[in-house]
Amino acid sequence: MSDSDKSVNELIKNEYKHGFVTDIESDTFAPGLNEETVRKISARKNEPEWMLEWRLKAYRAWAEMPTPEWAHVSFPPIDFEDISYYSAPKSQENAPKSLDEVDPELLRTYEKLGIPLHERARLAGVAVDVVFDSVSVATTFKDQLAKAGVIFCPISEAIQEYPELVKKYLGTVVPQRDNFYSALNSAVFSDGSFVYIPKGVRCPLELSTYFRINEANTGQFERTLIIADEGSHVSYLEGCTAPMRDENQLHAAVVELVLLDDSEIKYSTVQNWYPGDDEGKGGIYNFVTKRATCIGKNSKVSWTQVETGSAITWKYPSCILRGDNSVGEFYSVALTNNFQQADTGTKMIHLGKNTKSTIIAKGISAGKSDSSYRGLVKFGPNADNARNYTQCDSLLIGDKCGAHTFPYIESKNKSAIIEHEATTSKVSDDQLFLCQQRGMDAERAVSMIVNGFCKEVFKELPMEFAVEATKLLEVSLEGSVG
Amino acid sequence: MLKISNLQASVEGTQILKGIDLVVRPGEVHAIMGPNGSGKSTLSQVLAGNEAYDITGGEATLDGKSLIEMPTEQRAREGIFLAFQYPVEIPGVSNLQFLRTAINSIREYRGEEEIDAVSFMKRAKEKIKQVNLDPAFLKRGVNEGFSGGEKKRNEIMQMLMLEPKLAILDETDSGLDIDALKVVADGVNALRSPERSVIMVTHYQRLLDYIVPDYVHVLAKGKIIKSGGKELALELEEKGYGWLGIDEE
Ligand SMILES: Nc1ncnc2c1ncn2[C@@H]1O[C@H](COP(=O)(O)OP(=O)(O)O)[C@@H](O)[C@H]1O
Ligand SMILES: [Mg+2]
Numbered sequence: 011m012s013d014s015d016k017s018v019n020e021l022i023k024n025e026y027k028h029g030f031v032t033d034i035e036s037d038t039f040a041p042g043l044n045e046e047t048v049r050k051i052s053a054r055k056n057e058p059e060w061m062l063e064w065r066l067k068a069y070r071a072w073a074e075m076p077t078p079e080w081a082h083v084s085f086p087p088i089d090f091e092d093i094s095y096y097s098a099p100k101s102q103e104n105a106p107k108s109l110d111e112v113d114p115e116l117l118r119t120y121e122k123l124g125i126p127l128h129e130r131a132r133l134a135g136v137a138v139d140v141v142f143d144s145v146s147v148a149t150t151f152k153d154q155l156a157k158a159g160v161i162f163c164p165i166s167e168a169i170q171e172y173p174e175l176v177k178k179y180l181g182t183v184v185p186q187r188d189n190f191y192s193a194l195n196s197a198v199f200s201d202g203s204f205v206y207i208p209k210g211v212r213c214p215l216e217l218s219t220y221f222r223i224n225e226a227n228t229g230q231f232e233r234t235l236i237i238a239d240e241g242s243h244v245s246y247l248e249g250c251t252a253p254m255r256d257e258n259q260l261h262a263a264v265v266e267l268v269l270l271d272d273s274e275i276k277y278s279t280v281q282n283w284y285p286g287d288d289e290g291k292g293g294i295y296n297f298v299t300k301r302a303t304c305i306g307k308n309s310k311v312s313w314t315q316v317e318t319g320s321a322i323t324w325k326y327p328s329c330i331l332r333g334d335n336s337v338g339e340f341y342s343v344a345l346t347n348n349f350q351q352a353d354t355g356t357k358m359i360h361l362g363k364n365t366k367s368t369i370i371a372k373g374i375s376a377g378k379s380d381s382s383y384r385g386l387v388k389f390g391p392n393a394d395n396a397r398n399y400t401q402c403d404s405l406l407i408g409d410k411c412g413a414h415t416f417p418y419i420e421s422k423n424k425s426a427i428i429e430h431e432a433t434t435s436k437v438s439d440d441q442l443f444l445c446q447q448r449g450m451d452a453e454r455a456v457s458m459i460v461n462g463f464c465k466e467v468f469k470e471l472p473m474e475f476a477v478e479a480t481k482l483l484e485v486s487l488e489g490s491v492g
Numbered sequence: 493m494l495k496i497s498n499l500q501a502s503v504e505g506t507q508i509l510k511g512i513d514l515v516v517r518p519g520e521v522h523a524i525m526g527p528n529g530s531g532k533s534t535l536s537q538v539l540a541g542n543e544a545y546d547i548t549g550g551e552a553t554l555d556g557k558s559l560i561e562m563p564t565e566q567r568a569r570e571g572i573f574l575a576f577q578y579p580v581e582i583p584g585v586s587n588l589q590f591l592r593t594a595i596n597s598i599r600e601y602r603g604e605e606e607i608d609a610v611s612f613m614k615r616a617k618e619k620i621k622q623v624n625l626d627p628a629f630l631k632r633g634v635n636e637g638f639s640g641g642e643k644k645r646n647e648i649m650q651m652l653m654l655e656p657k658l659a660i661l662d663e664t665d666s667g668l669d670i671d672a673l674k675v676v677a678d679g680v681n682a683l684r685s686p687e688r689s690v691i692m693v694t695h696y697q698r699l700l701d702y703i704v705p706d707y708v709h710v711l712a713k714g715k716i717i718k719s720g721g722k723e724l725a726l727e728l729e730e731k732g733y734g735w736l737g738i739d740e741e
Binding site: 435438439440441443444445446447448449450451452454455458459461462463465 | 540541542543544563564565567568569573574576579580582583584585586589590593594595597598601633634650654
């Protein structure tokens with residue numbers, strides 16, 4: 011017993027492959043947060059007055075809010091005065107007009123990450139709005155999207171170019187005061203993506219953004235707003251990695267999805283921020299608010315996420331199913347290793363009639379990590395014949411890790427139907443022995459078992475993302491064995 | 493091929509194998525019989541490299557290479573296959589995925605390229621039919637929800653796919669009806685060749701009607717107390733183990 015436990019413990023030691031820092035000159039604010047910081051950020055971006063007012067309102071709300079304590083995670087308090095709230099690559103002044111003009115150092119960074127942007131974008135037909143630190147520095151395929159009438163641009167640009175759309179929807183899905191981190195993000199958000207799909211348009215490309223934290227001690231506050239107009243359809247991919255750092259870095263993004271009648275949004279995430287070393291030092295604090303509102307009838311939103319990174323993850327992509335017959339889906343794989351902590355799940359808020367939701371959450375814990383699923387399924391008084399299916403599975407690797415499930419159900423409608431299934435299993439020594447007896451090393455066996463466990467979620471990912479996700483799990487479970 | 497001398501092993505501090513000597517040459521089929529609890533599974537597991545068992549003395553070599561320090565997966569890659577008495581389930585991992593990962597691990601060790609998808613599928617379909625299982629089983633999780641007999645057939649299926657040098661079958665015949673027994677026997681007979689060897693652990697002589705062994709050994713209380721030709725199995729069938737001075741359970 012003890013011998014094989016040791017080998018399990020060895021093989022889940024993780025080596026972070028994306029740990030390096032790009033040497034690009036940056037224009038970074040001194041640490042600290044007050045109204046002046048907010049004004050400076052807004053000024054730096056030449057924002058209109060209404061935007062500045064919006065930020066200030068959020069800042070004032072945030073300043074009065076206590077930090078949340080209910081998540082099943084623990085960490086030393088964050089000193090918000092010790093964080094720099096703005097950083098932009100210097101080369102921004104003469105912004106590149108095509109990839110060829112992009113800082114070669116930056117391109118090399120993407121190479122190292124295994125993201126050959128040129129190849130990838132061209133071959134896969136993916137439009138990439140690259141967010142490097144806080145400012146977008148390269149955008150491709152704009153023409154093709156423009157032809158379809160799709161708007162895909164940095165949100166800073168949308169504020170300038172499409173103020174009506176931004177004003178109409180920003181903060182409607184995730185109100186500023188929704189929670190501590192959404193208020194913070196609303197005050198200081200740096201940049202992010204804006205997408206608008208017009209009526210009846212099927213977005214011709216899968217939209218994808220690569221996020222990357224690069225400045226030491228720079229909080230990263232992405233803001234994403236996606237609007238799917240009536241009868242439109244879009245698939246959006248988000249993936250990120252961060253360089254090796256010793257200090258904890260705060261990442262507090264807000265993502266808002268708006269769905270009008272008969273529209274569909276598929277939002278996929280592979281999250282691989284630096285998780286900290288195997289002694290629990292360093293790593294990203296990932297406190298994200300992601301939410302979709304199905305305003306329109308017959309609309310459908312799915313969140314698919316593969317979460318392997320970050321020291322601490324606090325994230326509940328949610329669906330507000332307001333329109334009749336609207337559908338919300340949540341497919342999640344969360345892997346924690348070493349000292350990582352994850353508290354993740356979803357909220358399905360059924361308000362309209364015949365609304366349906368599906369939750370498939372897979373948690374994998376290895377090392378000394380701790381992973382929690384927290385899910386809320388709520389049926390409002392008008393949600394006649396609404397239904398939810400929840401399946402929540404945990405897989406433990408080794409015997410020093412933990413998995414917890416916190417399902418919450420609130421129903422104000424008697425016709426609502428909810429089904430809930432939950433399992434916890436452990437990668438057993440007998441399973442490992444069988445695999446090894448068939449020629450596999452333990453590492454490969456564990457990765458195969460984990461992949462099998464995650465299959466139902468992976469099949470929801472776009473093809474090339476699924477391949478990446480499989481690789482990512484392998485890397486995250488990689489150890490010194492073999 | 494396999495040479496075992498004075499092999500001793502213990503589990504959780506209790507001595508189970510008390511000095512086993514056995515030589516298996518290429519092409520030979522050996523049957524190991526004995527009452528329950530005599531150490532047959534222990535011997536099988538120890539040869540396959542299960543770390544739950546401690547080797548406390550003696551030596552075992554495969555083609556001259558010592559097995560004692562060799563990791564489990566390397567033994568497998570060198571050609572040792574164990575059909576388990578109690579096959580475990582791996583939910584979510586399809587038989588196909590499992591077999592492909594196994595085959596590619598072995599091929600990698602031999603410096604060969606990964607098997608191509610087409611010939612792999614062809615082979616898998618062929619072998620699953622050979623053990624009389626519906627091809628739909630290929631997509632199901634490894635042994636997931638399989639009946640006892642289906643699990644045993646699946647072990648044979650894996651053996652046929654991996655084509656081991658030395659196959660050790662631990663009571664693969666137990667609990668099988670006569671049809672399943674024939675399937676197992678056909679599988680083993682199909683594998684028989686001048687280069688391959690088989691060790692069949694069995695409690696009953698029944699299987700030996702279909703797979704005729706070159707040698708039969710009787711294991712009792714952790715020692716081989718008698719060896720002979722195939723006629724020894726018949727004698728055991730007739731007279732029971734009591735004849736050899738051991739209590740039958
Ligand atoms: N994992 C184990 N822990 C404790 N005792 C064991 C274990 N495995 C086997 N034994 C003991 O070792 C002896 C031999 O068992 P085994 O090798 O399974 O015999 P057989 O296969 O011949 O029936 C038995 O007395 C059994 O109880
Ligand atoms: Mg046995």
